[in-house]
Amino acid sequence: MRRHGAATPGEGAAAERQRPQSLTRVFAELESDGLIARTADGADRRQSVLTFTAEGLRALERDLAERDA
Incomplete structure (x- = not known):
């Protein structure tokens, strides 16, 4: 969803690479x-x-920034 x-x-x-049930x-x-x-x-x-909400996108950006740091 983030990329596409x-x-x-x-x-x-x-x-x-997961099953939907998972x-x-x-x-x-x-x-x-x-x-x-x-x-x-x-x-x-x-x-x-499913789509990200504005809050979801902010949370994702924070998570990615923390992982990059």
Whole structure:
């Protein structure tokens, strides 16, 4: 999601070389914390699309900066 923008949970998991089931709880916690937003896919309303919120992007930038330091 960071590199390619909005993604389905399956696409996000594939990008991280994980199975979607492995990240279900992680995605739910990120959404609960307001770091990602989940919306219905316009093409397939059964599917959801995840995007970073402004707060989520700031948290990601801070984390990456700390790792680089």
